[in-house]
Amino acid sequence: MNLHWAKAFQQLLPSLGKGIGVVLYVTALGFLGALAMALLLAIGRVSKSKILNRILVLFIEFIRGTPLLVQFFYIYYVIPMLIDGIAGAFGAETHVQISATLSGIIGFAINYGCYMSEVIRSAILSIDPGQREAGLALGFSESQVLFKFIIPPAIRNSVPVFGNYLVMMIKDTSLLAMISVQELLLRAKTFASQTFLTVEAYTIVAIVYLILSVPLSRLTVALERHLKRSRMKRS
Numbered sequence: 001m002n003l004h005w006a007k008a009f010q011q012l013l014p015s016l017g018k019g020i021g022v023v024l025y026v027t028a029l030g031f032l033g034a035l036a037m038a039l040l041l042a043i044g045r046v047s048k049s050k051i052l053n054r055i056l057v058l059f060i061e062f063i064r065g066t067p068l069l070v071q072f073f074y075i076y077y078v079i080p081m082l083i084d085g086i087a088g089a090f091g092a093e094t095h096v097q098i099s100a101t102l103s104g105i106i107g108f109a110i111n112y113g114c115y116m117s118e119v120i121r122s123a124i125l126s127i128d129p130g131q132r133e134a135g136l137a138l139g140f141s142e143s144q145v146l147f148k149f150i151i152p153p154a155i156r157n158s159v160p161v162f163g164n165y166l167v168m169m170i171k172d173t174s175l176l177a178m179i180s181v182q183e184l185l186l187r188a189k190t191f192a193s194q195t196f197l198t199v200e201a202y203t204i205v206a207i208v209y210l211i212l213s214v215p216l217s218r219l220t221v222a223l224e225r226h227l228k229r230s231r232m233k234r235s
Helices: 005-045 050-064 068-089 100-126 129-137 142-179 184-195 198-234
Strands: none
Touching: 005 050, 005 100, 005 142, 005 184, 005 198, 050 100, 068 100, 068 142, 100 142, 129 142, 142 184, 142 198, 184 198
């Protein structure tokens, strides 16, 4: 087997540089969307409305029970068809299209938002009930107590877990190759099919993923230790 590492690095790295930009863009927006989704779902789950709670449980279980890749396909292919079909039923003609990149961002926001919502919900329930009672005693409303005294410490306690989900999301961007997003894996696959440098291409893309994810994993561990020390000092 003749391997041409120098040639592969020289020809593939410029393309992978653009792929890294796509990965970081999708990850950043998808993660922010997941945080917003998770917070809304968690607040709904701790509300006193039993009907809302049951609806959200069903939604979360449905999302968590189906593969992320299937959700990407559904958002990219099926939802535009459903919208066109509904519009056609009312006599309107539409040609809705959702870009592959936007489909990935929406898919990440919904999928990871459901997982992260359970983290936030658990963190909210772990907050000392005295916090709520003290806020109510000071004259704050239930919603004010929730957003001023409950959610901020719950979010802080969830930060290390969020870091782990962020690393997972970076690696899961490789699934976007299946809906034609020009991220790292699809660029490596295209390069390998054109040059037949298969071993080199996929090895390089694996190294790039390591470079992206390992430092972030180490940072997450360091942040978790820092938060633990801070809590010990306060206690």
